[in-house]
Amino acid sequence: MVVAWATLRRSWLVTRRAYPWSYFIGTLLLGVFTMGVAYLGLRAIAGDQVSAEFAGRAGTADYLGYIAVGATAYMFVVHGILWIGKALIQEQREGTMGALVVAPARRLPYLLGFAAFAFTAVALEVAVLLGFALLLGVRPTATGAVDAVLAVAALALAVFGMSVVLSNVMIVAGEAHITQNTVFQAMAVLSGFTFPRDYLPEALRWLGELIPITAAMDVIRGVFTAGTGLDPARLGVAALIGFGYAAAGLLTMPWAERRAMERSF
Amino acid sequence: MRHAARIFRAEALKQHRRVFGSKLVVFSMLIWPLLTLAQSYYTLRPLAATPGIAERWPLAADPERLLAFLATGALGFTFFFSLVQSAWHFTFERQTGTLELLFLSPANRLVVVVANGFGALVQNVWLFACFAVAGFTLFDVARVAHLGMYAVVFLALLVPAVAWGALLNSLLIFSRDAAFLYTLLDDPMWFAAGVRLPTFALPGWLRAAGSVLPLTGSLVVVRGALLDGRGVGELAGELAALAVLSAVLLLTAVAALRLGEARARRTGQLGLF
Amino acid sequence: MxxxxxxxxxxxxxxxxxxxxxxxxxxxxxxxxxxxxxxxxxxxxxxxxxxxxxxxxxxxxxxxxxxxxxxxxxxxxxxxxxxxxxxxxxxxxxxxxxxxxxxxxxxxxxxxxxxxxxxxxxxxxxxxxxxxxxxxxxxxxxxxxxxxxxxxxxxxxxxxxxxxxxxxxxxxxxxxxxxxxxxxxxxxxxxxxxxxxxxxxxxxxxxxxxxxxxxxxxxxxxxSGCHRTVRVAVVELTPRVEAAARAFAPAVRIAPGGVVELSGPGDVAGALTSTIIEAGGALKGLEIAEPTLEDAILALNDRPAAVIA
CATH class of the missing domain: 3.40.50.300 (P-loop containing nucleotide triphosphate hydrolases)
Structure with missing residues (x-):
């Protein structure tokens, strides 16, 4: 607990001094323009209608609301992974990873502390994007407070699990740019952020199931978009894959750190 | 001229070694543009498959032609964004000290920044460009007035892109805030240039803002020639505007280089020297 | 040029x-x-x-x-x-x-x-x-x-x-x-x-x-005005040797371990060693260091510009 708290505090202090504005502006702009295209397209191309196929598959005819929830969730996921997943490679680049590996602190509290910080920061950033959605006339609803909390928690767990695994990949590869962008772009297609996954060919739908974010997004859709409430089956899958990723990542982390340290010396 | 040609060759080799230094480059060259294309296609499909679309936007009534429209957008964006990326890499030459060596040499500065952009462009876009051409042929979606229009399309992408690259290089090598410019030219560029929407869908102020981006004009020509079968005569106005814009970009690049170098020689700051 | x-x-x-x-x-x-x-x-x-x-x-x-x-x-x-x-x-x-x-x-x-x-x-x-x-x-x-x-x-x-x-x-x-x-x-x-x-x-x-x-x-x-330095190492630094060396030139420095050191213009090595031997000192070593460019640069830097001009 002490380690988690210390990490949270340190991250806040560092961030207050040098906030990575380009991360925030970059992901915010993507969200804003995704909604912007949806808004303009809906008016000029679709004449304020949406195809029946979409309404059937998405469980709603509110296209703009659908995109707004998706774009917001995407910002939450991307930014969460940028913070948590890149924590270790950042330490590696700044040369503080050696100190971290030597310190007797366990990795889980360190990462949880970092995640607590990241989700606080991301929540504030997501609020800005939601404010923009409100301006466009989107009125977000949820099927209930408990549903909403559980759905967001499922997504946060998925982000955490992905981050731990990606963190290992990044420090072993000594590379973040290609890894992170490929994962982000793949998620944007596979996990149902801006269109129902049913549009995809079946093989790609199954590929999407390998990412914990996909099941968590289905839960989010039930609560925030379709109004069908919490889907216990999908919630279970999301939790299972999310914990699986986190556990696998934590178990392989000592190996990844050793590889990274060997490579850098 | 001969010296300029030699600088082009030299920059081409340098960019080749930089771009293909790692095999992972295939991700940024092909996989990312394809994933972005897939996402924008599926996102727009619910809007295209609506009653009365044939009157509002005839092209979108045919899913394959909608995909072709978005593919031209993705291709144009790949052209212009690859130059944003190469300008961003150019700024690293300041840290490694090689930028100073470029300025120590007698090579013409404008030729160096143009050659740098051209080298990066050719290396970065050929894979996706080939893929796009193959896709167009396979789906048989192109409606072209005559074969010469393919050359017009190619030049309408290449010339403004190179001018754009020269300007970005000239601005970024003297700028400390390259990261911010990089962010600013990613998402806003595709939004304002009509990469994913036809220009009629954009509000007037956004069209005005987008008109200063050469990508906007390039896409109008490319789509007009490839998807609507328009000939040089019909596109004359757009082509002239694009030529003027390219010339303005190049002249601004020349001015930026002159001012930037003079300032760097005077102050020794700007991190350059 | x-x-x-x-x-x-x-x-x-x-x-x-x-x-x-x-x-x-x-x-x-x-x-x-x-x-x-x-x-x-x-x-x-x-x-x-x-x-x-x-x-x-x-x-x-x-x-x-x-x-x-x-x-x-x-x-x-x-x-x-x-x-x-x-x-x-x-x-x-x-x-x-x-x-x-x-x-x-x-x-x-x-x-x-x-x-x-x-x-x-x-x-x-x-x-x-x-x-x-x-x-x-x-x-x-x-x-x-x-x-x-x-x-x-x-x-x-x-x-x-x-x-x-x-x-x-x-x-x-x-x-x-x-x-x-x-x-x-x-x-x-x-x-x-x-x-x-x-x-x-x-x-x-x-x-x-x-x-x-x-x-x-x-x-x-x-x-630069830097001079060569003569260092004479004696086997035992007796008070007599020390007094003789100091009498030879006020600028003489006595370094620990019995090294008599003197910087100055002209060739003083012979005269200094003779003085020490005459005072009963036994020589262990003799070193004559020419001033280097480094000494000169440091000396030039220490002087105000006006003096040099």
């Missing part, structure tokens, strides 16, 4: 170079010395066209770097030590080829020259290896070859041997001496004063951007 007249460079309110008159003729190595922040690098960068002077004139082989920068750039090159300044993703040979293109060296000249330069800096075997696999010293040697790729008339060397291994630095000094013999004009700044003493026919000393002194290394030593 390179000539500066009343050269002055200001950065905002800070004056980096004050009224500097400097001549770098062809066919010899000219040194430019001073402590850190003396204005050496600023001066070199003005000559290299990378900086523009605030006032004063510069002429490089009769050309004006302000009005004819491109013509000047063809005839000069700059090698700065300590930094890599080459492209990591390209091989050594490709780097030299690349810079050869920027300098518009004709292909039939460039190819043999690249091979020759790689040989010269001992990189012939690593010519086709990417620079990212080079050691620091190899990359630095490549950057020396890069500085010679346009066969410049004037070579500006800013700490070229900084961080190089001793044998490589020695080879580089041979190259520099050979270049001057072949008629090139070389301007050298270095922290290794022995290097300057060995190579430079003429040396300028600057401090705080001002001209402090100039001349051959020997002349500079003479001008």
């Amino acid at each position: 390179i000539e500066t007249v009343h050269l002055r460079k200001e950065f905002g309110t800070k004056v980096a170079v004050h009224d500097l008159n400097l001549t770098v003729p062809l066919g010899r190595v000219t040194g430019l010395l001073g402590l850190n922040g003396a204005g050496k690098t600023t001066t070199i960068k003005i000559l290299a066209t990378l900086l523009r002077q605030t006032s004063g004139t510069v002429s490089v082989g009769g050309l004006d770097p302000v009005r004819q920068p491109r013509a000047v750039r063809r005839r000069i090159n700059l090698i700065a030590g300590g930094e890599r300044m080459v492209y990591a993703r390209m091989t050594g040979r490709e780097n030299l080829w690349y810079f050869g293109q920027l300098y518009d060296v004709p292909g039939r000249v460039l190819r043999p020259r690249v091979a020759e330069l790689l040989d010269l800096v001992g990189l012939a075997e690593a010519a086709d290896t990417r620079v990212e696999r080079y050691s620091r010293g190899m990359a630095q040697r490549l950057s020396i070859a890069r500085g010679l790729v346009n066969d410049p008339d004037y070579l500006l060397l800013d700490e070229p041997t900084l961080g190089l291994d001793a044998p490589i630095a020695r080879d580089l000094r041979r190259v520099v001496a050979a270049l001057a013999e072949r008629g090139k004009g070389v301007l050298l700044t270095s922290h290794y004063l022995a290097e300057v003493e060995q190579l430079c026919a003429h040396v300028y000393v600057i401090g705080d951007g001002r001209h402090l002194a100039e001349g051959t290394p020997a002349e500079l030593v003479a001008q």
